[in-house]
Amino acid sequence: MKIGCHLSSSGGYLAMAQTAVSIGANVFQFFTRNPRGGAAKPVDKADVAAFCSYAAENGIGPILAHAPYTLNAAGAEARVREFAEATMLDDLRRLELTPGAMYNFHPGSHVGQGAEKGIELVTGMLSRIFAAFGKAPSTAVLFETMSGKGSELGRDFEEIRELLDRTEALAPAETRPVLGVCLDTCHVWDGGYDIVGDLDGVLAEFDRVVGLNRLKAIHMNDSMNPLGAHKDRHEKIGKGHIGLEAFRRIVNHPKLAGLPFYLETPCDLQGYKEEIALVSSLAENS
Ligand code: FE
Ligand code: FE
Ligand code: ZN
Numbered sequence: 001m002k003i004g005c006h007l008s009s010s011g012g013y014l015a016m017a018q019t020a021v022s023i024g025a026n027v028f029q030f031f032t033r034n035p036r037g038g039a040a041k042p043v044d045k046a047d048v049a050a051f052c053s054y055a056a057e058n059g060i061g062p063i064l065a066h067a068p069y070t071l072n073a074a075g076a077e078a079r080v081r082e083f084a085e086a087t088m089l090d091d092l093r094r095l096e097l098t099p100g101a102m103y104n105f106h107p108g109s110h111v112g113q114g115a116e117k118g119i120e121l122v123t124g125m126l127s128r129i130f131a132a133f134g135k136a137p138s139t140a141v142l143f144e145t146m147s148g149k150g151s152e153l154g155r156d157f158e159e160i161r162e163l164l165d166r167t168e169a170l171a172p173a174e175t176r177p178v179l180g181v182c183l184d185t186c187h188v189w190d191g192g193y194d195i196v197g198d199l200d201g202v203l204a205e206f207d208r209v210v211g212l213n214r215l216k217a218i219h220m221n222d223s224m225n226p227l228g229a230h231k232d233r234h235e236k237i238g239k240g241h242i243g244l245e246a247f248r249r250i251v252n253h254p255k256l257a258g259l260p261f262y263l264e265t266p267c268d269l270q271g272y273k274e275e276i277a278l279v280s281s282l283a284e285n286s
Contacts, residue, residue, distance in 0.1 A: 002260035004028040005272040013051035023273035029064040067105035074108030074118035095139040107153040127170035140178035147190035147232040157209040184219035192228035
């Protein structure tokens with residue numbers, strides 16, 4: 001199975017891949033820059049080249065780049081939206097250097113403008129970014145399913161579908177990257193989808209509303225809160241309200257076979273190493 005965790009990008013790409021191998025991971029996620037925003041370090045081409053050959057030799061990937069979580073493409077202020085747009089464009093340009101990477105982002109918060117307005121802002125922004133790119137980005141762009149805290153967009157599968165459809169309607173096919181979804185287990189649980197009691201039903205619902213062919217990655221997190229809490233507090237696997245048996249069903253579900261799983265639990269590296277071993281032990285044929 002493809003399993004890994006969120007890693008610090010402070011040492012560069014090769015260091016992340018080496019760290020991944022040292023903890024038993026074959027995929028990893030990282031922030032494209034300081035998660036609070038700000039300027040990214042210039043890309044070190046030698047580091048990227050060393051990473052690419054190391055990743056190929058060690059079977060690492062796909063890697064998942066996570067946009068800074070403070071970006072808000074649906075913000076009420078032009079300054080906030082412009083910052084999100086410039087940052088995502090820059091992130092996608094940099095990711096052209098690491099083929100096969102995927103890019104995940106939080107759709108945004110409409111901050112009282114209403115979901116309709118928020119979705120209009122986000123999808124408009126994506127279409128401008130793709131138009132400015134000069135060609136279709138080779139990095140798949142994933143909308144993350146959100147817990148629905150505050151005014152978050154992507155709080156249910158219908159909003160995710162709306163984001164996908166309207167981005168496609170605005171951005172001509174020849175400008176678009178692959179558009180997909182990253183399903184966060186803590187977020188959908190907190191959003192009210194009962195992946196503990198009815199995983200089959202939730203996945204059937206996802207397939208009906210969004211399409212399982214759109215699902216490209218799983219964020220694997222337990223939750224500190226009960227079903228439908230709309231809180232978004234990640235817990236270690238097996239220590240929260242989702243629980244180990246649900247994760248056993250998740251990693252073995254035929255509809256999720258082959259997808260990469262990324263842990264974003266409150267763990268240090270040693271904790272992630274143990275959690276990767278735990279999750280791997282749940283898989284029936286890994
Ligand atoms: Fe996220
Ligand atoms: Fe997540
Ligand atoms: Zn979260």
